[in-house]
Amino acid sequence: METGKKKKNWIAPVFALVLAAVLVWGLGLLVRPKYASGITLEGSMVENWYDHAGEGHQVLFVGDCEVYESFSPVTLFEEFGATSYIRGSAQQLMWQSYYLLAECLKKETPRAVVLSVCSLRYPEPQSEAYNRMTLDGMRLSREKFEAIRASLTEGESELSYYVPLLRYHDRLFELTGEDARYLFKGPELTFNGYLMRTEAVPFTRLPAAPPLRDPGFGEKPVAYLDRIVALCREKGIALILVKSPCLYPAWYDEWDDWLTEYAEKNGVEYLNAIPRMEEMGIDLNTDTYDGGIHLNVYGVEKYTRWFGAWLSERVELEDERNDLVTASRYGALATRYEWQKTEGGRGA
Amino acid sequence: MTFLSGGFFLLVGALLITYYALPKRLRYLSLLGGSVAFYALCGPKYLPFLAITVLSVYGTARLLGRNLAAQKAYTALHKKDLPKEELTAYKQRQGRKRTALFLLCLLLNLGLLGALKYTSFLLEVLRAPWQVHWVLPLGISFYTFQSVGYLIDVKQGKYPPEENLLRYALFASFFPQMIQGPISRYDMLSQTLYEGADFDLERLGRGLVRILFGAAKKLILADRLAPALSLLFGAQAADYRGAWVFLGMVLYALRLYADFTGGIDMALGVGELFGVTMPENFDRPYLSKNIEEYWTRWHMTMGSWFRDYVFYPLNVSKAFLRWTKRLRGRFGNGFLSRMPLYTATLIVWFLTGVWHGAGWNFALWGLTNGVVIILSLTLKSLYDRLHGRFPGLKATKAYGAFEIVRTFLLMCLIRLWDCYAGPAGVWGAFSSLFTTWNYGQVAARLSILGLSGAEWVILLVGAALLLLVSLKKGEGSFRRFLDSPWKLWLTAAGLLLLCLLLGAYGPGYTASDFIYGRF
Numbered sequence: 001m002e003t004g005k006k007k008k009n010w011i012a013p014v015f016a017l018v019l020a021a022v023l024v025w026g027l028g029l030l031v032r033p034k035y036a037s038g039i040t041l042e043g044s045m046v047e048n049w050y051d052h053a054g055e056g057h058q059v060l061f062v063g064d065c066e067v068y069e070s071f072s073p074v075t076l077f078e079e080f081g082a083t084s085y086i087r088g089s090a091q092q093l094m095w096q097s098y099y100l101l102a103e104c105l106k107k108e109t110p111r112a113v114v115l116s117v118c119s120l121r122y123p124e125p126q127s128e129a130y131n132r133m134t135l136d137g138m139r140l141s142r143e144k145f146e147a148i149r150a151s152l153t154e155g156e157s158e159l160s161y162y163v164p165l166l167r168y169h170d171r172l173f174e175l176t177g178e179d180a181r182y183l184f185k186g187p188e189l190t191f192n193g194y195l196m197r198t199e200a201v202p203f204t205r206l207p208a209a210p211p212l213r214d215p216g217f218g219e220k221p222v223a224y225l226d227r228i229v230a231l232c233r234e235k236g237i238a239l240i241l242v243k244s245p246c247l248y249p250a251w252y253d254e255w256d257d258w259l260t261e262y263a264e265k266n267g268v269e270y271l272n273a274i275p276r277m278e279e280m281g282i283d284l285n286t287d288t289y290d291g292g293i294h295l296n297v298y299g300v301e302k303y304t305r306w307f308g309a310w311l312s313e314r315v316e317l318e319d320e321r322n323d324l325v326t327a328s329r330y331g332a333l334a335t336r337y338e339w340q341k342t343e344g345g346r347g348a
Numbered sequence: 349m350t351f352l353s354g355g356f357f358l359l360v361g362a363l364l365i366t367y368y369a370l371p372k373r374l375r376y377l378s379l380l381g382g383s384v385a386f387y388a389l390c391g392p393k394y395l396p397f398l399a400i401t402v403l404s405v406y407g408t409a410r411l412l413g414r415n416l417a418a419q420k421a422y423t424a425l426h427k428k429d430l431p432k433e434e435l436t437a438y439k440q441r442q443g444r445k446r447t448a449l450f451l452l453c454l455l456l457n458l459g460l461l462g463a464l465k466y467t468s469f470l471l472e473v474l475r476a477p478w479q480v481h482w483v484l485p486l487g488i489s490f491y492t493f494q495s496v497g498y499l500i501d502v503k504q505g506k507y508p509p510e511e512n513l514l515r516y517a518l519f520a521s522f523f524p525q526m527i528q529g530p531i532s533r534y535d536m537l538s539q540t541l542y543e544g545a546d547f548d549l550e551r552l553g554r555g556l557v558r559i560l561f562g563a564a565k566k567l568i569l570a571d572r573l574a575p576a577l578s579l580l581f582g583a584q585a586a587d588y589r590g591a592w593v594f595l596g597m598v599l600y601a602l603r604l605y606a607d608f609t610g611g612i613d614m615a616l617g618v619g620e621l622f623g624v625t626m627p628e629n630f631d632r633p634y635l636s637k638n639i640e641e642y643w644t645r646w647h648m649t650m651g652s653w654f655r656d657y658v659f660y661p662l663n664v665s666k667a668f669l670r671w672t673k674r675l676r677g678r679f680g681n682g683f684l685s686r687m688p689l690y691t692a693t694l695i696v697w698f699l700t701g702v703w704h705g706a707g708w709n710f711a712l713w714g715l716t717n718g719v720v721i722i723l724s725l726t727l728k729s730l731y732d733r734l735h736g737r738f739p740g741l742k743a744t745k746a747y748g749a750f751e752i753v754r755t756f757l758l759m760c761l762i763r764l765w766d767c768y769a770g771p772a773g774v775w776g777a778f779s780s781l782f783t784t785w786n787y788g789q790v791a792a793r794l795s796i797l798g799l800s801g802a803e804w805v806i807l808l809v810g811a812a813l814l815l816l817v818s819l820k821k822g823e824g825s826f827r828r829f830l831d832s833p834w835k836l837w838l839t840a841a842g843l844l845l846l847c848l849l850l851g852a853y854g855p856g857y858t859a860s861d862f863i864y865g866r867f
Contacts, residue, residue: 009549009833016837020844027849128855159354160854169849173802 063116086193123218545623562613590784
């Protein structure tokens with residue numbers, strides 16, 4: 001009898017604990033930013049990949065805006081029949097790229113990984129806002145845990161990455177319909193990771209490049225680059241280090257030399273696309289959306305076509321245009337893509 | 349480490365496991381270990397200072413206790429065979445020995461407190477050509493006072509000294525009361541501190557509810573107000589006069605209450621988890637009808653400490669009794685004959701002020717309290733005569749409410765010393781209440797305080813709930829309400845959610861430590 005009473009004593013606290021946990025989780029889902037509109041659409045991109053994880057892409061792009069605003073998987077498929085996905089997010093740092101790639105490679109083994117080297121310039125975590133846009137969308141895993149540990153800026157709470165309510169509770173009074181609509185799943189605004197921009201803002205003039213202090217890169221990003229090289233080698237994946245044709249921030253000759261030497265030493269490809277812009281046919285009057293910093297959809301398509309050809313010479317890509325399932329998937333994507341291209345704006 | 353840090357909750361969680369895993373008689377050791385760990389995590393450099401106080405007070409108390417016991421045995425043995433004068437002389441000799449020991453220990457501990465807390469300020473006052481920046485150990489004012497109180501009690505033979513050093517060390521360093529009290533008495537705290545509580549789910553739940561209630565007050569009300577008050581009382585304070593001063597002092601009263609009582613709730617709640625009962629520190633102070641009553645209901649353990657260990661001993665000291673007698677003989681029972689009482693009051697309030705911190709503002713805050721109390725004592729006969737003319741007025745609810753509001757506003761005004769820098773700042777703010785007539789404009793410009801409409805609603809509802817809880821507490825109904833496990837644990841879950849959802853924390857808010865932790 002006494003034991004039965006003791007057992008009953010536990011029911012209320014256990015129930016309260018479970019209820020509190022469920023509500024903390026649910027409210028966390030409600031208040032976390034959905035990145036469905038406004039200027040930070042990039043925040044939902046990392047999460048989107050999980051819906052495509054089993055598709056078996058031939059090419060995986062990893063990195064910052066120099067991949068997700070530079071390559072079009074739709075164009076790559078239409079021109080070369082190669083399936084691809086971009087695992088990118090805003091100011092995605094080298095260690096974040098490593099952990100996102102490691103997470104991807106648990107689900108698929110692409111023929112090539114194209115890594116943006118732009119973020120090598122950042123030796124340390126830069127800002128909490130960018131961290132959030134990359135890390136919040138990751139599902140719970142060892143990679144997420146380690147990516148968080150590597151990315152924390154001073155004063156950031158590690159726990160709040162696992163309990164979003166701790167970070168976003170002050171959004172309670174800013175909630176909109178989007179927060180309810182995307183409660184469980186963020187919006188898909190990209191085309192296999194490509195965030196489309198259709199505006200054309202001609203190149204005029206960019207700020208002068210500050211003098212270079214260090215001809216090399218920081219210890220931390222280089223260490224993670226080494227890990228990416230090792231990971232791709234272990235999986236038998238061709239690794240392409242790429243500097244996209246974005247003119248700002250400045251890309252120095254010394255960095256170019258460093259990467260050329262690094263690529264040679266490690267048996268990987270390095271492509272600096274800036275000097276090849278003319279060859280690609282990129283016109284800075286019509287092909288950038290922000291005066292030369294990033295490419296718009298027209299520039300992206302030119303770059304992707306050129307890059308696809310360049311890649312085909314180095315990596316054996318399979319033409320999947322005759323595969324019914326894949327072709328139909330990309331057909332649907334292309335319809336949405338063309339619609340967005342005509343409608344204009346950002347995202348999908 | 350504050351009560352609201354992840355480290356603190358981890359420490360308490362780990363302690364709960366070790367505490368209840370140990371045999372009952374050893375459970376206090378887990379609390380001692382936790383207290384040392386807490387203090388070390390706050391700053392290992394503080395530990396030697398705590399150790400000095402623990403060892404010196406423990407050792408002195410043991411010697412005092414031994415001396416008292418020996419004196420008792422000697423007098424009992426020689427009560428019949430020695431003349432009374434000789435016994436008296438013996439007692440006086442022993443008394444002097446004890447006093448010397450006691451004073452030595454007092455000097456060491458109060459000297460340490462004084463040196464660490466006030467040297468820098470004194471050098472500044474004396475315009476010394478050099479400055480010192482000594483470390484001020486966390487909670488030194490609290491543990492020193494608690495230890496000195498214990499020493500005085502032992503010297504007076506109120507109870508025998510604690511013989512076990514570890515047990516005494518736990519009394520002096522029990523971690524929940526380290527940051528902001530309460531200041532416990534040994535005879536009260538020891539009843540539950542060493543007992544080794546049985547595991548009791550209901551008590552755990554009650555402790556948790558108290559912790560979360562405290563956290564809610566701190567996070568939802570106090571910390572939300574902190575940025576707005578920094579603006580009103582900060583570097584640009586001179587731009588906010590008149591109605592802003594009024595609004596600021598009322599909001600500060602709310603913040604201080606929510607912050608301090610929140611911290612004490614958390615301390616008492618943590619104690620409750622381990623079955624340790626610490627004294628209450630507040631009894632609905634903002635419902636007081638006069639300043640004397642207020643000080644018996646606000647920071648009660650500090651007030652009673654000063655009353656029992658400074659005010660009473662001073663008032664019944666030979667010098668003060670002689671002074672009173674002389675004045676009575678000369679002036680009868682009038683105002684002047686009460687000068688010793690007023691002097692003792694002012695001394696106590698000056699000490700209370702400087703206990704809070706080294707600075708003129710603290711001293712003047714204390715003295716202002718003393719002066720107002722003296723004035724109210726002096727004018728009491730006048731009030732009584734006035735009320736005699738309107739019999740029944742005092743018993744009305746309206747008059748009761750008036751007294752409560754009057755006392756609240758009076759305390760707000762005295763607290764201006766806490767808000768503004770220096771007498772000029774305080775005077776400027778105080779005088780503007782009557783000279784800058786911008787009361788109509790403030791409502792339209794409230795947004796400059798950086799609080800959104802929703803935040804004002806949270807503050808108003810929170811303040812109303814606090815008032816309601818205070819009113820209900822008088823009937824003891826809040827604890828009675830939690831009479832079933834379901835109510836208890838669902839309240840805990842609700843409070844947790846409220847803290848997480850409505851608390852002011854995270855980016856944009858600087859985690860503000862508890863205000864009383866500074867003292």
